[in-house]
Amino acid sequence: MKLSISFPRLVPLSVALAVLSLAGCAAVGPDYRGAPDVAQPAAFARAPATGVTAGPAAAAWWEALGDAQLNALVADALARSPDLRAARARLRQARASLVEARRNALPSASANAAYVHARLPPGGLTGGGDGEGGGATSMNLYNASFDATWELDLFGGTRRAIEAAVAEADAVQADLADAHVSLAAEVVQAYVDLRDRQRRLELVRRSAELERQMLDLTRQRRDRGVASDLDVERLNTQVETTRGTLIPLQAQIAESLDQLAALTGREPGALDDELGQPTPLPAVPATVAVGDPAALIAHRPDIRAAERRLASQNAQIGERTADLFPKVTLLGTLGFSASDPGHLIRSDNFSWLGVPYLQWSLLDMGRTRARIGQAEAGRDEASAHYESVVLAALRDANTALSRYGHQRDNLASLDHIEQSATRAETLTRQRYQGGTASALDLLDAERTRYQAEQNRVAGQAELVKDFAAVQKSLGLGWVERG
Numbered sequence: 001m002k003l004s005i006s007f008p009r010l011v012p013l014s015v016a017l018a019v020l021s022l023a024g025c026a027a028v029g030p031d032y033r034g035a036p037d038v039a040q041p042a043a044f045a046r047a048p049a050t051g052v053t054a055g056p057a058a059a060a061w062w063e064a065l066g067d068a069q070l071n072a073l074v075a076d077a078l079a080r081s082p083d084l085r086a087a088r089a090r091l092r093q094a095r096a097s098l099v100e101a102r103r104n105a106l107p108s109a110s111a112n113a114a115y116v117h118a119r120l121p122p123g124g125l126t127g128g129g130d131g132e133g134g135g136a137t138s139m140n141l142y143n144a145s146f147d148a149t150w151e152l153d154l155f156g157g158t159r160r161a162i163e164a165a166v167a168e169a170d171a172v173q174a175d176l177a178d179a180h181v182s183l184a185a186e187v188v189q190a191y192v193d194l195r196d197r198q199r200r201l202e203l204v205r206r207s208a209e210l211e212r213q214m215l216d217l218t219r220q221r222r223d224r225g226v227a228s229d230l231d232v233e234r235l236n237t238q239v240e241t242t243r244g245t246l247i248p249l250q251a252q253i254a255e256s257l258d259q260l261a262a263l264t265g266r267e268p269g270a271l272d273d274e275l276g277q278p279t280p281l282p283a284v285p286a287t288v289a290v291g292d293p294a295a296l297i298a299h300r301p302d303i304r305a306a307e308r309r310l311a312s313q314n315a316q317i318g319e320r321t322a323d324l325f326p327k328v329t330l331l332g333t334l335g336f337s338a339s340d341p342g343h344l345i346r347s348d349n350f351s352w353l354g355v356p357y358l359q360w361s362l363l364d365m366g367r368t369r370a371r372i373g374q375a376e377a378g379r380d381e382a383s384a385h386y387e388s389v390v391l392a393a394l395r396d397a398n399t400a401l402s403r404y405g406h407q408r409d410n411l412a413s414l415d416h417i418e419q420s421a422t423r424a425e426t427l428t429r430q431r432y433q434g435g436t437a438s439a440l441d442l443l444d445a446e447r448t449r450y451q452a453e454q455n456r457v458a459g460q461a462e463l464v465k466d467f468a469a470v471q472k473s474l475g476l477g478w479v480e481r482g
Contacts, residue, residue: 029318
């Protein structure tokens with residue numbers, strides 16, 4: 001139930017000034033004191049001993065990989081991605097909602113115009129005439145008016161609504177930045193997958209050709225009686241197994257091409273010609289700047305979004321609390337009325353009305369307090385979510401750094417293995433040329449080297465993807481704009 005009171009005359013000037021002064025008082029509800037403190041170490045616990053520095057990281061981190069084609073793909077994705085367009089549209093919606101909330105603090109006005117034509121019965125509205133000697137009469141009325149209303153923000157409900165809208169718009173902007181972060185990392189990882197699979201396909205084809213040659217030589221040796229059918233079957237199995245890996249790799253290459261096309265806002269197959277030829281994998285920089293946990297919390301967009309939504313939920317408590325108190329609205333109208341449109345705008349046809357309107361939902365206090373309780377619970381949920389996001393971000397960063405450090409060590413080991421296999425192939429070739437090793441020995445050494453190179457390429461690709469994961473965990477890949 002709502003209690004409404006209106007006064008037929010304008011309030012005195014002193015009372016109006018007092019009401020306006022009340023409108024500038026502090027808003028009800030809790031003031032936002034910032035996000036809760038979350039315990040964090042001074043440095044990342046899982047950062048590798050070498051290869052990382054504590055300096056500030058670059059936003060466009062993919063440029064450090066030195067691949068112009070990759071840079072172009074990331075730029076295309078950031079410019080053309082439908083997901084980013086949707087995120088930008090959500091940001092425009094949030095900003096429009098903020099404009100609406102700010103406009104709610106201002107008076108609203110409307111202009112009206114009306115024409116009324118009435119036919120009155122004989123005797124007027126009383127109907128007392130007998131109808132003899134007279135007929136119905138007609139009446140015209142023209143009206144033009146200007147109406148204005150202004151709800152005074154005495155207890156800060158509107159100000160809290162604006163505060164909540166500002167925080168929500170900031171959160172949506174952080175969501176857009178987070179979409180940039182994820183998209184850049186996805187493009188880099190998809191591109192690395194493509195180059196890795198293309199290179200491995202090339203190496204597998206070479207290995208399959210070597211194994212075929214070994215099979216032919218083994219069949220010749222069997223025909224001469226120096227090899228068995230078992231040797232032939234073992235090599236034949238190996239040849240077919242190697243050939244069997246070609247088809248999945250070809251399917252994975254097509255998948256990578258289509259994924260990159262989708263990420264850059266293109267239809268499947270649009271990048272086949274542009275990216276169809278194999279190129280070397282990008283190389284990670286010698287050192288990676290990762291900053292510290294405090295820098296992570298300051299820059300990672302999802303943490304920023306969680307903090308801003310906490311601020312929005314806190315402001316909504318005050319917005320709901322203001323409903324416990326009376327609301328005062330000033331109503332006013334200025335207008336002209338006349339029976340002849342030619343005489344409408346005349347001083348003697350001018351009228352005005354001003355009314356202060358008091359509204360207080362005395363009997364709805366239970367519902368209002370329930371809504372306040374909902375807002376407080378929403379604030380507590382947002383606070384817990386913020387802490388969860390911070391802890392998850394710290395975990396992601398430490399896990400990504402740990403994987404990156406271990407993969408650097410693993411790649412160094414794979415490099416050593418490939419170098420050893422290359423030396424073995426060189427020595428076997430020298431022995432073959434000197435007549436102390438067979439062609440089968442040489443082919444086997446070459447096949448082993450190709451296998452070692454495949455493993456090294458896969459390890460290098462994994463290192464670049466781990467590098468991208470580190471950058472994503474640090475919240476990099478977007479540029480903060482003022």
